Amino acid sequence: MTESVAIVGSGLIGRAWAMIFARAGWDVRLFDAAAGVAEDAVPLCAEGLRTLAENGLCPDPVGAARRIRAAANLADALQGVTFVQENGPERLDVKRSLFAELDAQAPQDAIIASSSSAIRCSLFTENLPGRARCLIGHPVNPPHLIPLVEISGASWTAPDVLTRARAVYERIGQVPITVLKEIEGFILNRLQGALLAEAFRLASEGYVTPQDLDKTVSDGLGLRWSFMGPFETIELNAPGGIADYCARYTGFYKNLAADPAPPSVYEAPATEAIMANWQAPADLPARMNRRDARLAALRAHKASQKD
Numbered sequence: 243m244t245e246s247v248a249i250v251g252s253g254l255i256g257r258a259w260a261m262i263f264a265r266a267g268w269d270v271r272l273f274d275a276a277a278g279v280a281e282d283a284v285p286l287c288a289e290g291l292r293t294l295a296e297n298g299l300c301p302d303p304v305g306a307a308r309r310i311r312a313a314a315n316l317a318d319a320l321q322g323v324t325f326v327q328e329n330g331p332e333r334l335d336v337k338r339s340l341f342a343e344l345d346a347q348a349p350q351d352a353i354i355a356s357s358s359s360a361i362r363c364s365l366f367t368e369n370l371p372g373r374a375r376c377l378i379g380h381p382v383n384p385p386h387l388i389p390l391v392e393i394s395g396a397s398w399t400a401p402d403v404l405t406r407a408r409a410v411y412e413r414i415g416q417v418p419i420t421v422l423k424e425i426e427g428f429i430l431n432r433l434q435g436a437l438l439a440e441a442f443r444l445a446s447e448g449y450v451t452p453q454d455l456d457k458t459v460s461d462g463l464g465l466r467w468s469f470m471g472p473f474e475t476i477e478l479n480a481p482g483g484i485a486d487y488c489a490r491y492t493g494f495y496k497n498l499a500a501d502p503a504p505p506s507v508y509e510a511p512a513t514e515a516i517m518a519n520w521q522a523p524a525d526l527p528a529r530m531n532r533r534d535a536r537l538a539a540l541r542a543h544k545a546s547q548k549d
Contacts, residue, residue, distance in 0.1 A: 244269050248319040250344065251275075251329030252283040252312075255357050258385040259327045260287050261294065264306040265386075266414035272312050273319035275330075280312035294386065320347050325410055326354045327379060337366035345372040353407050355379035359431065362424050364396035374400040377407055378421075380428055385416070392428045394421035439503035445519070446512035452520045460529070465536055470544065478547050 247263045249256045252274040260270045260283070272280040272287075288307035294300035313319035320326065326348050330340050337356065344354050345367075354376045356363065367376040378394040385391075391411045395404050404420060411418040421428050427435060437459075445452045466475050473484060480487035506512060523529070 245325070246271065246323045247325045247327060248273060248313070248323045248348070249327050249329065250316070250319065250340070251357075252280045253329060255381065255383065255385065256327075256329040257283050257287050257290065258381070258383075259329065259357070260310050261290050261300075261306070261386045262414050262416065263327075264309040265291065265294070265300050268309065268414070270310040271319040271323070272310060273316055284310055284312055290386065299387075316343060317347055320344070320349070320352075323349060323352050325407075326352055327357060328355065329357045332358060332360060334361055334365055337361055341366050341370060341376065345370045345376070348372075351375075353377070353403055353410070355407060357381055360427060362396070362426065363394060363399065364424055367396055367398075373398050375403050377404060378428070379407060379411065379418075380430075381416075382430060389415065389417040390430065391416045391418045392421055392430060393418050394424060394428055396424060439507055442507035442512055442516065443503040446507060446515040448515075452516050453523065456523075460533075465533065465540060468537060469541060478544065 244267065246269040247259075248271050249260045249263070250273050252260075252272045256272065256274070260272055264270045264287070272283050274280040274283070284307075287310050288303070291300050291303035291306050295303040300306060326344055328337075328340060328344065330336050337358065341354065341356070348354060350372070352375070354372070356366075356376075356378050357380060358378055359380055363376060363378045367373040370376065373396065376396070377399050378392065380392040380394065382388040382390045393404060393407055393411070408418045408420060419429065425432070441455050441459075444450050445455050450458070470478075476487040477483045480490060482489075
């Protein structure tokens, strides 16, 4: 039996979710509170699926597109679905109002997930009768190309709901991770924020140009991080693994942690200093080709190190 999903909010993120679920064989109902948005999203999804197919990421774009339709109203979108992916505005008042509607109208066994990138689940589900089935399913933009999904529940989210949601995201080809305790920013944005703050500081205080800092990530850290995380990286960077790495470099990292970048790095004059020296690179296609060759060699090197 084909499963159905309601995509509530049909902007960029909603359309990406529609393509992901449809590509995986689900029937997709698109809904948006703004008139005409869901209807306009259907051909845009079809176009996106064709682009995915051209790059080997969708085996049947025509069939997938047929599984996406615009719902006449919210009740129509929710009828008989087993999963709801909400993509409304990133505002707490909107989330509270919308989740109250979703909880009241969605089938009782349907999971209700929010794509929120910053608002914790507990802040807008506490007073809902069905709060145990609500959670965050935060994607990385663009979700149809970057598969990570952060699953974060409130203290009252049922454990089996978290397990079921993770299984759904895996079945549709995404890569879910579970946030074990609620925290602002979840996991990805906290990691990104730590790197970004230090990047702003180093560039604004004149240690490096913005362009060379970007190269440090894209042609340095980013190459490794594209297929292995920080713990796996440091395990391979010391003969004795993670424990050996910590013994060797703990002093250095303690010094760095004692002097973190302050919040002011995101304000003038720091931001003005960066913008005054910023030039967007124009050689993206060539850099992508070099990246693919390097990644293949890096994967082979990693495999040999483990052997």
